[in-house]
Amino acid sequence: MSAPAGITRVSLLKDLRLEWRSKDAINSMLFFSLLVVVVFSFSFDPSAEESRQIAGGLIWVAFLFAAVVALNQTWAREIRNQVLDAYRVSPAPANSLFMAKTLGNFIFVSVLEALMTPLFIVFYRLRALGPAWQLLLAAVLGTWALVVNGTFFAAMSLRTRSREIMLPLLLFPISIPALLAMVQSTTAILNGEGARFWIVLLVTYDLVFTTVCLILFETVLNAE
Amino acid sequence: MKRVFPILGVLTAILLSYALYQALVVAPTERTMGDVQRIFYYHVPSAWTAFILFFINFGASVFYLIKRRPAADIVALVTAEVGVVFCTVVLVTGPIWARPVWGIWWTWDMRLTSTLVLWLIYVSYLFLRRFSSSGETPLLAASLAVLGALCVPFVYFSIWFFRTQHPQPVMGGGGSIDPRMLHVLLINWLAFSCFAFLVCWSRYRLEKLQRDVDHAHALESLLAPRGSVR
Numbered sequence: 001m002s003a004p005a006g007i008t009r010v011s012l013l014k015d016l017r018l019e020w021r022s023k024d025a026i027n028s029m030l031f032f033s034l035l036v037v038v039v040f041s042f043s044f045d046p047s048a049e050e051s052r053q054i055a056g057g058l059i060w061v062a063f064l065f066a067a068v069v070a071l072n073q074t075w076a077r078e079i080r081n082q083v084l085d086a087y088r089v090s091p092a093p094a095n096s097l098f099m100a101k102t103l104g105n106f107i108f109v110s111v112l113e114a115l116m117t118p119l120f121i122v123f124y125r126l127r128a129l130g131p132a133w134q135l136l137l138a139a140v141l142g143t144w145a146l147v148v149n150g151t152f153f154a155a156m157s158l159r160t161r162s163r164e165i166m167l168p169l170l171l172f173p174i175s176i177p178a179l180l181a182m183v184q185s186t187t188a189i190l191n192g193e194g195a196r197f198w199i200v201l202l203v204t205y206d207l208v209f210t211t212v213c214l215i216l217f218e219t220v221l222n223a224e
Numbered sequence: 225m226k227r228v229f230p231i232l233g234v235l236t237a238i239l240l241s242y243a244l245y246q247a248l249v250v251a252p253t254e255r256t257m258g259d260v261q262r263i264f265y266y267h268v269p270s271a272w273t274a275f276i277l278f279f280i281n282f283g284a285s286v287f288y289l290i291k292r293r294p295a296a297d298i299v300a301l302v303t304a305e306v307g308v309v310f311c312t313v314v315l316v317t318g319p320i321w322a323r324p325v326w327g328i329w330w331t332w333d334m335r336l337t338s339t340l341v342l343w344l345i346y347v348s349y350l351f352l353r354r355f356s357s358s359g360e361t362p363l364l365a366a367s368l369a370v371l372g373a374l375c376v377p378f379v380y381f382s383i384w385f386f387r388t389q390h391p392q393p394v395m396g397g398g399g400s401i402d403p404r405m406l407h408v409l410l411i412n413w414l415a416f417s418c419f420a421f422l423v424c425w426s427r428y429r430l431e432k433l434q435r436d437v438d439h440a441h442a443l444e445s446l447l448a449p450r451g452s453v454r
Binding site: 149152209 | 341344370372379381389
């Protein structure tokens with residue numbers, strides 16, 4: 001395995017192991033996700049006719065909030081123990097760290113989504129009229145779009161005042177095309193319409209922004 | 225520079241007055257909308273000016289990422305600030321125009337939505353500038369500007385498709401324009417561009433002075449002998 005990929009793998013496994021042992025973030029995140037779904041159920045009455053129209057939007061707003069809470073603690077561990085400084089002086093490429101963090105966040109948010117989705121299906125009595133495998137594809141692409149930008153902006157917000165609010169301030173505007181695509185593709189698939197355009201848009205968005213974030217991350221890591 | 229700026233200022237003021245006169249008096253009255261339509265001569269040039277400024281911001285940010293010249297960073301900051309102001313003008317004059325003509329303040333049509341998202345992206349840029357306490361804020365801001373600018377085509381494309389699926393009333397109309405109106409529009413655009421240039425230049429000088437003062441203070445405290453730092 002090449003050196004950068006090896007570093008990515010090691011960093012990722014370290015993060016997953018730490019999270020598995022402490023389970024502090026995952027527990028609070030799970031409960032937060034459940035609360036979000038319940039609050040949405042009170043705010044947007046899940047009667048069957050309207051639910052399929054708005055369910056796509058609701059699900060993704062809930063995922064977005066859960067993702068922001070998860071992303072905010074991305075770099076917290078590294079700052080506490082001066083790991084970032086050690087990383088900067090090491091010869092390891094910054095991209096490996098970025099990929100490790102992004103993949104870790106992706107796994108984390110995907111677990112949350114996998115747990116929230118059945119709740120949504122149950123509370124809103126959803127059934128997909130279109131091909132359900134496309135829902136999975138849209139979910140994977142959409143989550144990656146959120147996570148790759150979110151990890152990048154989380155690193156950017158490290159030395160700002162009001163760090164926790166800075167991440168959503170930076171993330172939401174830039175994620176709007178991806179968010180629109182996620183919501184529209186989910187709604188289309190649930191209603192049995194075609195979602196090809198939106199999925200292609202998500203693929204393009206993911207490719208472009210992953211590339212640019214990888215290119216610029218070294219600058220951000222050293223600048224922070 | 226000290227002589228050129230006031231001269232350009234006076235010229236721009238004259239040009240702006242002339243453009244205003246053209247827009248309010250000389251331009252022909254629109255057939256269906258009447259005099260309310262004249263806000264068009266304020267609304268559209270502001271939009272074009274904002275787009276140009278944001279484009280310059282993108283160029284300056286890329287230049288800064290490659291060359292790390294402080295002047296490029298100041299240009300990026302200045303164009304973002306003035307661009308946000310012009311974009312705000314667009315978002316405010318749009319509803320003012322729409323209300324008497326179409327009866328609604330806002331609609332989620334393609335143009336308005338895209339402009340709103342553009343405004344949001346650059347306001348978030350300004351927030352990063354304001355809130356970042358890192359010494360390397362210019363680099364972070366330049367990275368954000370590049371990401372934001374790359375997002376713009378996605379914004380337009382996605383909202384275009386979204387609105388083709390769910391059509392809303394289109395504000396601002398399309399189609400051909402009377403050549404006399406086009407003439408007035410271009411005069412106003414020229415006036416707005418000159419004004420934007422002057423404001424940017426002035427802000428640039430202000431920012432540069434501020435940074436020079438900060439550097440001088442920092443240098444002074446570093447070089448001062450121990451015990452006598454003021």
